Amino acid sequence: MKTADKTGKTYISTRAWIVGIAVFFAVCVVGTVLLLVQKPGTVANVYRDNECIYSVDLSLVTEGFEKTFTDENGHSNTIRVENGRIRMIAADCPDKVCVDTGWIGNGAVPIVCLPHHLVIRIEKQPQNDIDSVAR
Amino acid sequence: MKKAKKTIKTVVAMALAAALLAGCGPRGTHSEKPASASFFAMDTIMEISLYGDAELLSKAQAKVRELESVLSATSGEVARINKANDHGQRENRENVNDVNPAELAFGLSFDVAGAIESALWVNEFSGGLFDITIYPIMQLYGFGTDAPKVPSDAELGEYLKLVGGRHLNFNRNFDGTGRLLFLPGPDLIRNTELPGIGIDLGGIAKGYTGERLADMLALEGVTSAILNLGGNVQAIGTKPDGSLWRVGVADPDDTSKQIGYLDVKDCAVVTSGSYQRFFEKDGVRYHHILDPRTGKPANSGLKSVTVIHRNGTLCDGLSTAFFVAGLEKTMELYRANTHYDELRFGQGEEREGRGSGTAANPEDSGRQRFENNLLGGGFEIIFVLEDGSVKVTKGLKDIFVPIGVKVEVVE
Numbered sequence: 001m002k003t004a005d006k007t008g009k010t011y012i013s014t015r016a017w018i019v020g021i022a023v024f025f026a027v028c029v030v031g032t033v034l035l036l037v038q039k040p041g042t043v044a045n046v047y048r049d050n051e052c053i054y055s056v057d058l059s060l061v062t063e064g065f066e067k068t069f070t071d072e073n074g075h076s077n078t079i080r081v082e083n084g085r086i087r088m089i090a091a092d093c094p095d096k097v098c099v100d101t102g103w104i105g106n107g108a109v110p111i112v113c114l115p116h117h118l119v120i121r122i123e124k125q126p127q128n129d130i131d132s133v134a135r
Numbered sequence: 136m137k138k139a140k141k142t143i144k145t146v147v148a149m150a151l152a153a154a155l156l157a158g159c160g161p162r163g164t165h166s167e168k169p170a171s172a173s174f175f176a177m178d179t180i181m182e183i184s185l186y187g188d189a190e191l192l193s194k195a196q197a198k199v200r201e202l203e204s205v206l207s208a209t210s211g212e213v214a215r216i217n218k219a220n221d222h223g224q225r226e227n228r229e230n231v232n233d234v235n236p237a238e239l240a241f242g243l244s245f246d247v248a249g250a251i252e253s254a255l256w257v258n259e260f261s262g263g264l265f266d267i268t269i270y271p272i273m274q275l276y277g278f279g280t281d282a283p284k285v286p287s288d289a290e291l292g293e294y295l296k297l298v299g300g301r302h303l304n305f306n307r308n309f310d311g312t313g314r315l316l317f318l319p320g321p322d323l324i325r326n327t328e329l330p331g332i333g334i335d336l337g338g339i340a341k342g343y344t345g346e347r348l349a350d351m352l353a354l355e356g357v358t359s360a361i362l363n364l365g366g367n368v369q370a371i372g373t374k375p376d377g378s379l380w381r382v383g384v385a386d387p388d389d390t391s392k393q394i395g396y397l398d399v400k401d402c403a404v405v406t407s408g409s410y411q412r413f414f415e416k417d418g419v420r421y422h423h424i425l426d427p428r429t430g431k432p433a434n435s436g437l438k439s440v441t442v443i444h445r446n447g448t449l450c451d452g453l454s455t456a457f458f459v460a461g462l463e464k465t466m467e468l469y470r471a472n473t474h475y476d477e478l479r480f481g482q483g484e485e486r487e488g489r490g491s492g493t494a495a496n497p498e499d500s501g502r503q504r505f506e507n508n509l510l511g512g513g514f515e516i517i518f519v520l521e522d523g524s525v526k527v528t529k530g531l532k533d534i535f536v537p538i539g540v541k542v543e544v545v546e
Contacts, residue, residue: 050174094281101391108383109391112180119173119180130396131374132182134404134441135366135385135411 044086046079047119058084058105058122075116086120088113108133167375169360172196176203177341178279179365185352186359186375194355195348199364202347205246206340208270213336216241217270220317221331240304240316248313250336250343250448251305257339257452258300261468265456266427270333271297275430278423283414285421291430293329296322298427302332338424342405342451345369349447366411368404369447384535387438387519394525395517395537402509403447407454408439408519426459435461441517443531445509453514462518462526466545469528473513501533518545 046054046069053069064082066089077098078090085105088098091113098113104122108130111120170189173182176199183195205212220239243251257265272294277283286294304316317332336343341364349371352360360371361380370380379398386392387410397404409422409432426433440457444450457465508515508530517535518526526545527535535542 047173050172102389104391108393109385110180114175114178114180117175129381130383130393131184131380132361132363132368132370133366133383133385133393134368134406135390135408 042084043123044081045121045123047121049117056081056086058082058086069118071116077113077116077118079120086122087111088120091116109135174199176200177207177344177365179341181365182363183348184361185357185371187352187357188355191352191355191357195352198348198351199344202246202340202344205244206250206336206343208273208333208335208337212244212247213334216243216315217331217333220333240314243313243315245311246343246347247336248305248307248311249347250339251313251315251334252307253343253446253448254336254339254452255300255303255305257449257456261453261456261460263300263427264459264464265338265452266298266300267334267336267338268298268300268302268332269425269427269430270335271330272425272430273335273337273423274330274333276421276425278412278414283416283421285416285419286430295430296326297329297332298430303334338455339448339452341365341367342403343448345403345451346447366406367447367451370399370402370404373400384441384517385439388523393538394519394540395535395542397443397531397535399443402443402445403450404441404443405447405450405454406439406441407458409433409437409458410439424455424458433459435459436521437461438519438521438523440465440519442514443509443516444514445512450514457516462520462545465516465518466528469514469516473508473528473530505530505534 042059043055043057045052048069048071054067058081061081061083064080066078066080068076068078070076076090076092077088080087080089085103087103088101088111091098093113093115095115098111098118101109101111104111104120106122110122112118167186169184169186170192171182171184172192172195173180174196175181176196181199183192185191185195204210208214208217219241251267254265254267258267272286272291275284275286275290275294302318304318305313306315307313315334319332323329323332345362345364345367346369348362348364349360349369352371358372359375362369362371366385368382370382373379379400381396381398382404383393383396384404385406385408386394387408390410407424409420409424411423413420413422413432415421422432424433425431426435435458437458440454442450442454442457444453457468460468505515513530515530515534516528517531520526525537525540525542527542529544529546532544
């Protein structure tokens with residue numbers, strides 16, 4: 001900010017207030033928009049050994065995209081993210097159970113790649129408020 | 136200058152306040168959220184959610200690791216026993232006399248002895264359709280290894296000589312430890328083509344782990360928790376508000392969906408299905424639940440069978456046994472072991488005594504019958520048949536809520 005001479009003092013102060021209030025409202029508006037757009041709990045998290053390595057809000061995805069995760073041993077898993085859903089499309093694990101799981105869009109069942117210790121979980125209450133699934 | 140700094144501070148403070156206000160996203164704190172952990176163990180994923188001290192989660196995880204290390208057929212105590220027995224028998228064949236197979240017995244820790252005791256109970260209950268001595272044949276197929284293979288009928292015929300409860304002599308001591316003696320008999324000892332007898336607790340290890348965790352948490356004062364150990368659900372108490380746990384049952388054709396759900400407390404819900412672990416060879420699917428009579432993947436007309444029982448270990452063993460047995464044989468066992476109308480436990484007192492929130496509602500007779508059967512040591516079953524139809528035992532009539540499928544009550 002400009003240093004103040006005698007006349008400028010009040011000017012700067014007022015301008016700062018205007019900027020301040022504008023920032024306040026801007027953040028409020030952005031926050032509100034985010035709150036409204038983001039439907040509760042459509043976030044997908046990718047975990048490796050219980051450590052979250054990637055998060056995406058599925059409700060905000062407009063154009064589908066792919067992403068590959070590689071661990072320190074060079075093993076890779078590729079996910080595809082679309083609006084409201086996520087799936088594993090490729091993996092170099094031996095059993096491909098994660099790929100076979102297909103799309104998930106609610107939190108009842110995670111996608112699990114056992115050999116690579118990778119889990120994709122949707123942080124949302126599953127349908128019918130199911131607490132746990134016998135499988 | 137001073138004032139400018141101050142105004143900057145004011146701006147920053149206001150912006151922070153706004154950010155804080157806006158930051159309260161929809162995933163904000165719920166006061167009634169359980170402490171949860173998930174981790175990999177026993178070749179599967181385990182999830183623990185409990186209401187109470189979050190530090191119990193790491194304690195529970197340590198317990199699982201401990202059980203994993205003793206129960207696994209490939210490492211730890213059971214693996215050592217299998218190897219030592221095989222080795223002992225081979226030594227003898229080569230006329231090395233330092234091991235006498237006639238007295239080659241193994242001391243068992245509390246947990247291995249407990250799992251074996253339950254496994255032998257299920258073996259007897261099911262008429263041998265669940266058998267831990269299937270170990271050598273499981274090894275022959277190599278489930279879970281990089282190079283699974285399909286044994287020939289001749290090979291299976293030979294290896295089946297190693298399978299059967301008659302090959303085990305088991306004793307449990309007063310302190311919970313045990314002793315196991317393999318009984319190869321003179322024929323198997325002389326047979327140099329075959330490996331030693333061995334045990335595989337894979338069909339019961341997860342259930343046993345769930346039960347031990349439930350015991351441990353209950354001792355720590357937890358009255359509300361739900362465990363999912365690779366698909367084995369173990370419910371401890373009810374939710375904190377007294378409502379029941381809602382447990383879904385996976386659709387065998389698409390495990391991301393459910394065929395239905397049921398509300399339970401203090402019991403285990405375990406599914407065995409041909410979809411859970413398998414390999415494909417020449418277009419044929421070989422799943423991991425072997426029929427101890429043939430050594431081949433069980434082919435009993437079922438896609439999956441889900442058992443509800445108070446004891447997690449037996450629940451796990453029973454679901455495997457029932458998958459091998461098929462619908463008809465299982466229903467025979469069911470009819471002989473249900474306790475609907477026996478009020479062994481004085482209803483009102485027992486319910487109050489247990490301190491659970493679901494007081495007996497006189498109109499809720501279906502619920503009462505279901506709970507009575509479980510309290511009496513009975514079980515309930517959900518079958519998914521090969522043709523996709525779903526059948527449930529009569530105790531589940533008003534309890535199992537189907538999702539998009541037609542359910543038939545089987546008598």
